[in-house]
Amino acid sequence: MSENQPVTTSHAGPEQSIQPRQPVVADSERRARLSDLAEKLGQAVQVKRSVVGKIETMQRARQAAQADADAAREKWREKLREGDGTLTREVQKLRVAERSALSLAEEYASFEEEIAKDMPRVELEAVDLASKCISLRSAVIQEAAQQLYDETLMQITDSLALAFEVFCRAENSGLPSRQKSTVDELAGQFFWRINRHICRRLDDAPVGATSPRD
Known part of the structure; x- marks a missing residue:
């Protein structure tokens, strides 16, 4: 449009009006996913807790078996010293008890190591599910916000169009054709004023802002 061409505005027809954005995935489907x-994440967390619990159980059992072995060793050594090195039946029993406890401690340690090997996989699964939950939750919130924005914009579009038409006519009223502002020029001024009104409404007006016409 030429700078000297008078401004004319018209309301958009139904086919030109802003239509609400259609989400690729329905909101209900996102929420279901x-x-x-979230349910799978809860299950993964429970699995991790179970694995940690088993490891801790094996650790306590190993420590208890090791303590039994240490106690048996201390007793048979003491008995051996008291008997001037004589290998009595009681000493033999204590040594058997020590070996049995040590063997049991080794078994518990082996179980603990075997269970612990599964921990990285369990943790990775939980972290992956948590990441997906956070990402999808953000998408659900963003989708809801976008839908609200689209609906609100549809409600005010006609009012803004009418206000812009009145503004254009008022600004160019009584001016010669060569002095009349173009649509782009008027749009800049119009939306600058809209922005000022919004900022005031939010009590957050920009400091030192100037009009495009200044």
């Missing part, structure tokens, strides 16, 4: 992921 989020619920499913």
Whole structure:
């Protein structure tokens, strides 16, 4: 449009009006997926707790068996010293008890190591599910916010169009054709004023802001 061409505005027809954005994935489907992921995450956390619990149980059992072995060793050595090195039946029993406890401690240690090997996989699964939950939750919130924005914009579009038309006519009223502002120029001024009103409404007006016409 030429700078000298008078401004004319018209309301958009139904086919030109802003249509609400259609989400690629329905909101209900996103929420269902989020619920499913949250359930799987809860299960993964329970599995991790179970694995940690088993490891701690094996650790306590190993420590107890080691303590029994240490106690048996201390007793048979003491008995051996008291008997001037004589290998009595009681000493033999204590040595058997020590070996049995040590063997049991080794078994518990082996179980603990075997269970611990599964921990990285369990932790990785939990972290992956948590990441997916956070990402999808953000998508659900963003989608809801976008839908609200689209609906609100649709409600005010006609009012803004009418206000802009009135503004253009008022600004160019009584001016010769060559002095009339273009649509782009008027749009800049119009939306600058809209921005000022919004900022005031939010009590957050920009400091030192100037009009495009200044």
